Amino acid sequence: MxxxxxxxxxxxxxxxxxxxxxxxxxxxxxxxxxxxxxxxxxxxxxxxxxxxxxxxxxxxxxxxxxxxxxxxxxxxxxxxxxxxxxxxxxxxxxxxxxxxxxxxxxxxxxxxxxxxxxxxxxxxxxxxxxxxxxxxxxxxxxxxxxxxxxxxxxxxxxxxxxxxxxxxxxxxxxxxxxxxxxxxxxxxxxxxxxxxxxxxxxxxxxxxxxxxxxxxxxxxxxxxxxxxxxxxxxxxxxxxxxxxxxxxxxxxxxxxxxxxxxxxxxxxxxxxxxxxxxxxxxxxxxxxxxxxxxxxxxPRRSMDRVQALAVSLGNIYKDEKILLANRHLVKPDAHGEYSPLRTIGLESPANPIDLPIEMTISTIGEYLQPLGWVSGNGPGSGRRFNPGERIGWANYSSTGQWVTPPEIWQAKLIQDALPEDNAPLIGVRVKASFTDIRSRWVAATIMFPIEKIDTHSGQ
Known part of the structure; x- marks a missing residue:
């Protein structure tokens, strides 16, 4: 150094x-x-x-x-x-x-x-x-x-x-x-x-x-x-x-x-x-x-909220594990066969704190086009989450859901020009805002893991 x-x-x-x-x-x-x-x-x-x-x-x-x-x-x-x-x-x-x-x-x-x-x-x-x-x-x-x-x-x-x-x-x-x-x-x-x-x-x-x-x-x-x-x-x-x-x-x-x-x-x-x-x-x-x-x-109460939200946003990386086969993004079906991956969906967005939050999600990389919230809010718009909405447990070091909820946000994958040698960058930036004694926000940049597999199925 x-x-x-x-x-x-x-x-x-x-x-x-x-x-x-x-x-x-x-x-x-x-x-x-x-x-x-x-x-x-x-x-x-x-x-x-x-x-x-x-x-x-x-x-x-x-x-x-x-x-x-x-x-x-x-x-x-x-x-x-x-x-x-x-x-x-x-x-x-x-x-x-x-x-x-x-x-x-x-x-x-x-x-x-x-x-x-x-x-x-x-x-x-x-x-x-x-x-x-x-x-x-x-x-x-x-x-x-x-x-x-x-x-x-x-x-x-x-x-x-x-x-x-x-x-x-x-x-x-x-x-x-x-x-x-x-x-x-x-x-x-x-x-x-x-x-x-x-x-x-x-x-x-x-x-x-x-x-x-x-x-x-x-x-x-x-x-x-x-x-x-x-x-x-x-x-x-x-x-x-x-x-x-x-x-x-x-x-x-x-x-x-x-x-x-x-x-x-x-x-x-x-x-x-x-x-x-x-x-x-x-x-x-x-x-x-x-x-x-x-x-x-x-105040500690405020930072405990910020920390719980940061942990919750970090959980989103687990929502998608993307497979790359022969320059195509694929997913396995129930029979172990692979078919093209058309969309990704997020299940983890939730509100772990005691105040309402506003959440926005934007895409990272040229291979992902946002479709928006399943509730109808279009791409680029935010969604309000009430206190405790879609959360199973929450504290300042661990948050999660007991049962995986349905997808709440989706994006379309564009597979026309995937790179030849490297896995594409596919990710989202998620931002959560709330107000207690002042306006606050915390965000996370999530890059989804992409695993290369050796198969010609689903082409």
Whole structure:
């Protein structure tokens, strides 16, 4: 991977050592925290780091006192050791460029080994991340959980991947949590800092999505007057509000993969600023990474709706499996014979949320001509779906139908000029819109899988 020379106009990673040793010119009363989100999921860290650098440059203009990174600086599973180290130092240089101390938590993309095996015993990627953190002067020892003091405020960085390849929402949720050992350390650390002017906790995974796992941690934080818990991982911002006086926040991606959605619903790169005083959060701002314009903090209820719709739209790819035989698109009949495929139909469009939605579908590629909604709405027009219409089950990580409903939208296939060597591109773009406290939309681009088969039947 080509290494961008951020150090040509930004200070290099070594600056963090100087800043930690000498301190910064901090406000005597208040503290401003800049918060950087995830860079991963794009499979193109070059572009992610360009966005990250733009956010860092904007952060610097707001004169923060420190930078927090919510994890996923690197892609552990797609880089060899030398490239991984190069990526880490690129991210470190960008964070150092803000000109103040910076502190990360480890994210799943930083430490998970290959294989997607929950409870993996391969700790080599953790060791690599820990070693690189120490090389740039971060106060990380044998564990990836640690704490620091900044002008009498206390910051705790929890490690949410003690059980590798687990997740509080999409993965093995019962295995995702804080260990007894880390919890004991947390309580001991909090007891030592009862006189802090304020305490902030940072973790990569929003563990509170599986509340039964998080409840005992929350109780410890509540009993020690923690001000806020800040997480990343979801790649969109989310404000869970205050629980027992603790503000729960998720910060969206800063260069990582984002939703195909409006900017206020997970569709833009961002960073955050938080101003704190004596045990008080004075202000929280969300900024677009490039333009630095202000964004709204999105309530959890709204983002749960957006996420459920995104999952539901993603299910549409299963509606058609197209076969290609001798430059013809075909389908099997009940006798195993193949006949030309004339149309495709979608069964999965549905409304998994509690508000009405408007859905539009457009075609992708020259081989598909929309016929429109079976209900009579013509090509290019939208269709209203009432709350829960055509849905069997729905939450923010899984939606579906118990029984496959009839087709609700159709398109005609044009087979006059299929390419000779490659499978044609056949797909749809589906967009769902709704209004809660504001107008929102989320979309999905679905390219149907095409399987080449060796048969002359049906010609």
């Amino acid at each position: 080509k290494k961008h020379n951020y150090s040509s106009y930004f200070p290099v990673s070594l600056l963090v050592l100087v800043l930690m040793a000498t301190g910064c010119q901090l406000s005597a009363q208040n503290l401003r925290i800049a918060i950087m989100g995830d860079q991963t999921g794009t499979r193109n860290l070059d572009s992610a780091y360009v966005i990250m650098a733009a956010a860092a440059e904007n952060m610097r203009t707001h004169s923060p006192d420190l930078v927090i990174h919510v994890g996923d600086l690197t892609e552990s599973q797609v880089r060899d050791s030398s490239a991984y180290a190069e990526d880490f130092h690129t991210a470190a240089d960008i964070l150092t460029s803000v000109g103040v101390p910076w502190y990360p938590v480890a994210g799943d993309h930083d430490v998970n080994p290959p294989g997607f095996a929950p409870l993996s015993m391969d700790r080599s990627y953790e060791k690599r991340f820990r070693s690189l953190c120490r090389k740039v002067g971060l106060p990380i020892d044998q564990d990836l959980f640690y704490s620091v003091d900044v002008q009498d405020f206390h910051f705790i960085f929890l490690y949410s991947l003690e059980n590798l390849h687990t997740d509080p929402r999409w993965g093995s949720i019962f295995l995702n949590g804080i260990s007894d050992r880390q919890l004991e350390w947390l309580e001991s650390d909090l007891n030592k800092h009862r006189d802090a002017r304020g305490i902030i906790v940072v973790t990569h995974h929003p563990h509170w999505y599986s509340w039964s796992n998080w409840q005992r941690v929350h109780a410890v934080l509540r009993d020690h007057s923690v001000m806020a818990v800040i997480a990343g991982h979801f790649h969109y911002d989310q404000d869970d509000g205050s629980i027992d006086g603790i503000r729960y926040l998720v910060i969206g991606a800063t260069g990582g993969s984002i939703k195909d959605a409006d900017p206020e619903s997970g569709g833009c790169h961002q960073y955050a600023l938080m101003d704190i005083s004596n045990r008080d959060i004075l202000n929280i701002e969300l900024h677009e990474a490039f333009s630095d314009t202000l964004l709204e903090l999105t």
